[in-house]
Amino acid sequence: MRRSAPVVLVTLGLLALLGSYVWYTQRVVRELDREARQTAQLFSRVYAAVARPTGDDQALVDLLSTLQEFRVPIIITDSAGRPTAASNLPFTYDGVGDPKVAAYVAALDRESAPVGDPTFQLVHFGQSPLVAGMQRIPILQAALLAVLIIVGVVVLLTRSRAERERVWAGMAREAAHQLGTPLSSLSGWVELLRDRAAGDASLGAAIPHIAGDVERLERVAHRFERIGRPAKRDPIDIADVVTRVANYYRARLPTLANTITIDIIRHEEPLLIPGDRVLLEWAFESLVKNAVDALSGQGGTITITIEAGAGSGALVRVADTGPGVPRELRGRIFAAGFSTKERGWGVGLPLARRIVEEGHRGRVSLMPSDRGAVFDVILPG
Numbered sequence: 001m002r003r004s005a006p007v008v009l010v011t012l013g014l015l016a017l018l019g020s021y022v023w024y025t026q027r028v029v030r031e032l033d034r035e036a037r038q039t040a041q042l043f044s045r046v047y048a049a050v051a052r053p054t055g056d057d058q059a060l061v062d063l064l065s066t067l068q069e070f071r072v073p074i075i076i077t078d079s080a081g082r083p084t085a086a087s088n089l090p091f092t093y094d095g096v097g098d099p100k101v102a103a104y105v106a107a108l109d110r111e112s113a114p115v116g117d118p119t120f121q122l123v124h125f126g127q128s129p130l131v132a133g134m135q136r137i138p139i140l141q142a143a144l145l146a147v148l149i150i151v152g153v154v155v156l157l158t159r160s161r162a163e164r165e166r167v168w169a170g171m172a173r174e175a176a177h178q179l180g181t182p183l184s185s186l187s188g189w190v191e192l193l194r195d196r197a198a199g200d201a202s203l204g205a206a207i208p209h210i211a212g213d214v215e216r217l218e219r220v221a222h223r224f225e226r227i228g229r230p231a232k233r234d235p236i237d238i239a240d241v242v243t244r245v246a247n248y249y250r251a252r253l254p255t256l257a258n259t260i261t262i263d264i265i266r267h268e269e270p271l272l273i274p275g276d277r278v279l280l281e282w283a284f285e286s287l288v289k290n291a292v293d294a295l296s297g298q299g300g301t302i303t304i305t306i307e308a309g310a311g312s313g314a315l316v317r318v319a320d321t322g323p324g325v326p327r328e329l330r331g332r333i334f335a336a337g338f339s340t341k342e343r344g345w346g347v348g349l350p351l352a353r354r355i356v357e358e359g360h361r362g363r364v365s366l367m368p369s370d371r372g373a374v375f376d377v378i379l380p381g
Contacts, residue, residue, distance in 0.1 A: 013148045073126040075105050079119050179221040186214045209251070216248070219278065231276040231359030238280070238314045238379060239271045239306045245284045246304055249292060258299035260292060266306040271314050273379050275360050280379075283355040283364075286348035287318045287375055293341060294322030294373060312381025317367075319374040330366055352377075 075096075076085040083096040083105070093100050108114075108124040116122040190211050197204040246262045253260045291302045300321035309315040325333055325340075332338050334353050339346035349364075356362040360379055367374040 017144055017148065073104075073108060075101060075108060075124045077105060077122050077124065079121065081105070084121070179217070183214065183218050183221060186217075190214055212248075212251075219281070231279055231355070233274040234277065235272050236275050236277045236280070237270040238273050238275070238316065239266045241277060241281050242266075242284050242304060242306055242316055245281060245288055248285075249288055253292070254299075258295075258297055260295050260299055260302065262288070262302045262304065264304050264306070266304075267308075271306065271308060273312075273314050273381055275379065276355075279355045279359055283352040283377070284316070284318075286352040287377070290348055290375075291318055291320035291322070291373065294320050298322070300372075309378055309381075313362075314379045314381070316377040316379070317374060318377070319369070320372045322372050324369065324372050325366060333366060334364075 071088050073088045073090060074086065075083050075089070078084050081102075083101045086093070086096050086101050089101065089104060091100060091104075095101075105124050108126045111126040112124075114122040114124045190207065193203065193210070194207050197207055243264055243266065246264055250262050253262070288302065288304070294300075295302070302321075303317075303319045305315075305317040305319075307315050329340065333340075334349050335346070336350040337346040353364045356364045356377055356379065362377065362379040365376045365378075367376050
């Protein structure tokens with residue numbers, strides 16, 4: 001019932017709107033039928049009265065009582081344009097000599113052309129509340145209908161997106177589960193090689209790297225298990241997390257041609273924040289990998305600065321000396337699926353922003369720079 005509640009509410013809203021529309025239109029039909037007969041009598045009496053310049057306004061006086069039944073605002077002016085009578089005006093006034101009455105004549109004339117003889121007297125009248133309602137109510141109903149349609153579309157899209165995310169999260173967790181057995185076997189084989197590498201210097205040098213890659217695969221599998229679950233709020237040293245990411249990439253960067261170096265500027269003391277170590281490590285790997293890709297084929301420097309932020313938080317800046325982000329693309333780089341690389345998936349930067357902003361209430365921003373790309377990550381304490 002909880003999942004179908006938005007659809008039920010939208011359906012009830014549409015039914016209520018349809019019912020109000022039917023009721024109002026039927027009421028309008030009845031009122032228009034009655035006013036049609038009265039209007040025919042109204043104009044015949046007005047023309048008859050203004051055609052007799054005898055000073056006998058009894059017909060118009062009697063007519064005012066009829067007009068009051070369907071609340072038509074009316075002002076009668078003489079040949080000089082001075083109001084001589086008024087009724088049903090939508091404001092309070094102190095007699096027909098009130099300046100507000102004379103000023104309102106122009107407003108009535110904009111609604112309806114006056115009738116009568118300008119050399120004798122004119123009748124200025126406006127729209128009845130029924131006619132005014134007919135102009136406003138359909139617009140209001142159309143606006144409400146549009147809002148309900150938009151809400152319905154948003155609900156359907158949100159449910160569809162949530163369903164897709166649940167499917168992907170389930171697939172990621174299943175992949176992590178399936179990776180567990182071969183990773184355990186690989187760890188055992190690494191230990192076996194370590195025992196037999198006593199007399200082989202090259203094998204002994206390779207084993208730490210193999211063990212490091214196996215450990216990374218285990219971390220990746222653990223990340224997949226965390227997809228779709230709330231971020232943990234354990235106290236972690238963010239400087240240690242970022243340094244670990246940097247050291248992993250340092251060991252795998254080119255050193256002979258198109259050299260890429262990673263420099264870290266940080267305080268020696270721990271910088272503790274509440275967060276999820278696994279997810280934050282994933283976010284910073286995405287940022288560093290983005291910088292490495294930007295420098296691929298040309299070399300350069302990646303500078304990572306870690307410092308205390310406002311209050312008890314932290315600020316991590318990842319800057320590279322690459323070509324930077326073109327101005328026309330700066331607003332799109334965090335969009336899922338967007339990539340400037342030919343074979344890019346457009347996942348890394350959106351993932352980093354989601355982990356930081358949705359999971360840790362922080363902020364990831366692309367900062368202005370004269371050279372390269374500069375990303376600031378602000379994490380609250």
